[in-house]
Amino acid sequence: DTAVSQTPKYLVTQMGNDKSIKCEQNLGHDTMYWYKQDSKKFLKIMFSYNNKELIINETVPNRFSPKSPDKAHLNLHINSLELGDSAVYFCASSQAFSFTSTDTQYFGPGTRLTVL
Amino acid sequence: KQEVTQIPAALSVPEGENLVLNCSFTDSAIYNLQWFRQDPGKGLTSLLLIQSSQREQTSGRLNASLDKSSGRSTLYIAASQPGDSATYLCAVRPETGANNLFFGTGTRLTVIP
Numbered sequence: 001d002t003a004v005s006q007t008p009k010y011l012v013t014q015m016g017n018d019k020s021i022k023c024e025q026n027l028g029h030d031t032m033y034w035y036k037q038d039s040k041k042f043l044k045i046m047f048s049y050n051n052k053e054l055i056i057n058e059t060v061p062n063r064f065s066p067k068s069p070d071k072a073h074l075n076l077h078i079n080s081l082e083l084g085d086s087a088v089y090f091c092a093s094s095q096a097f098s099f100t101s102t103d104t105q106y107f108g109p110g111t112r113l114t115v116l
Numbered sequence: 117k118q119e120v121t122q123i124p125a126a127l128s129v130p131e132g133e134n135l136v137l138n139c140s141f142t143d144s145a146i147y148n149l150q151w152f153r154q155d156p157g158k159g160l161t162s163l164l165l166i167q168s169s170q171r172e173q174t175s176g177r178l179n180a181s182l183d184k185s186s187g188r189s190t191l192y193i194a195a196s197q198p199g200d201s202a203t204y205l206c207a208v209r210p211e212t213g214a215n216n217l218f219f220g221t222g223t224r225l226t227v228i229p
Contacts, residue, residue, distance in 0.1 A: 004159070035219075043160075043219035044204065090159060103209075104150065105217060107160040 003027050004108040006091050012114045013081060019112030021076045021111045031055070032074035033105065034066060034088040043090070049074050050096075077114075086115045118143045120208055122220035129196055130228050137191040144187050151180050151191050152205040154222070160205065162202045164191070168211070196227045197216035 004025045013019050025032060036047040047066045048055045054066065063079045079084060091108040119142045129135050139149070152160040164173045164180040166189070172181040179192040189206055203224045207217040207218045 033220040040221060041203065042221050043217075045216055048216070089159070092160075104162045104165055105146075107152075107154075110157075 004091055004093055004106050006089075006108040006111050009109065010114075012116065014078060015083060016080055017081050018077070018079045019081060019089075019113070020078070021089055021113070023074050023076070023108060024072055025091075025093040025106070025108075026072065027093055027095075027106060028091050029093035029094050029106075030071065031094050032068070032105055033094075034074065034076050035092065035093040035107075036060075037088040037090060037110070039087070046089075047074075047076075081115045083115050088111055088112050118146075118208060118210060118218040120206060120218050120220035122204075122223050123196065124208060124223060125221065126226075127223040128226040128228060131198060132143070132197060133196050133227075134192070134194050135196055135225070137193070137204050137206075137225070139220055141187045141189075141208050141218070143210070144184050145211040147182075147209045147211050149189050149209070150207045150217070151178075151189075152207060154203045154205060156202075163204075171204040191224075196225075198227045198229050201225055201227050206212055 007022045031050045033048040035043050037043045038095045041095045044062050049068050068074045088110045090110045092105040094103050121140050123138045150165045151163045154160050154161050166173045166182040178192040182189045203222045204223045207219045
């Protein structure tokens, strides 16, 4: 079974559209994250969620909004897509937000978003 | 602000060679450091995690070291194999605050059969 899954794997859309990327984890983790990997392969955190509360909100445009229907899901909604949003988006999860000795983040396979 | 740098950006070695990947970070106030592997079109796989109080971690042919005070970590791969070809990323977690990872730009490794 896949620990952290994302859908879709590829997403091609026109500028100005609204799209969503789904993420699910079956590890029973408390915290989930979204990362953006740009064309230079630099991975940067966007959001993290713990118990339905937004913990980190980096300086990302408010066109991006994470939504968590339950602890196992953290979906990424993007409004009014722009060319610069083209990237690979990774979802991840970890056991807890607080510091533990085994707080490895487990990553999904990524979603390649292309905005035309 | 934490900045993580990895050198070299790309590395090609013949099969069987031992190799070292380097990672440096600007803020030594870290909680832990992780090495990840990323295969083309796939997600990240955690290889080794070193807590700030540790000096090294080993897993099979992989050995990661950490010198927190100097802001450096190395990933040593022994007897490299073609299956080791991937991009290797290091990431640091800050000492305080949330479980936020700062990633380097990665080293793309190619092991030539």
